[in-house]
Amino acid sequence: MKTFFEESWEKWKNKVNLWDNARFLLADVPLDKKRASAALPLGMWPTNPPMATLFIANYPKTSFTVPYREAAMLIHVRTLLGKGIHCTWMIVDDDTALIYGRELLGYPKKMGTFTFNEEGNKISASVTRRGITMLEMKGERMNKELKPSPVFDRKMFNASGMGQFFTLNPVWLLRAKEKIHESYSVKVSLSVKESEFDPIASLISGPPENGRMVVMDIISGRYLVPIGFAGPFWFNKNFRIRFR
DSSP: OOOHHHHHHHHHHTTOOSEEEEEEEEEEEEBOHHHHHHTSOTTEEEOSSOEEEEEEEEESEESSSSOEEEEEEEEEEEETTEEEEEEEEEEESOHHHHHHHHHHHOOOEEEOEEEEEEETTEEEEEEEETTEEEEEEEEEEEEEOSSOOOSSSSOEEEEOOTTOOSSSEEEEEEEEEEEEEEEEEEEEEEEEOOOSSOOOGGGBOSOOEEEEEEEEEEEEEEEEEEEEEEOHHHHHHTHHHHHO
16 A cells, blocks of 8 residues: 555656646635734734635545535735735535645634535535534626636645644645636625634625636645744634634
């Protein structure tokens, strides 16, 4: 049986994509500045105006596990190393994806259940966790985007991951390499319910903007480097949204 590192080397050598034909429903949402700031580690600040991207994704083929689904809130941030995104919340429905994402890359993944349906130009998706359907997205595909903006091929600043000590968490700078096959603007509607265990609704301050439907491959990672630490104050502020 091959080790994890032997499998990873073979996939890299043979240029195997990490995800093929991943399907995303995305929308940007305005954030409450004070609450968004509290969700960020030291050295990160919300953009002006404060915004985040919410998405629900269907991954029909991956190189490391079975097909699975995923949802996330990505806060748009400013840092001394430039603008990027910080993942403050993420749900998946596969334990292998959860383990790799949390332990290797610092994504705050938790388990939930999903719906993801496409009928013609219409798409609907939802996330349920601990009995609460706390995120629902519905949209209708509109115009094709000729020069689509990236989804993951931009700077990502994640806290924790490899060697995390809970009260002293490494902050990682990473970036993915992606190939977008299709991208459409979407007339999107959004429903977010407050949950004790997933308190993202209180961060959102207005209706969704810039709805998109994207089909793409995620090829590999461009880089993954440690750039700092997040301390106990940040950990205490974000314990519920990341660990419960």
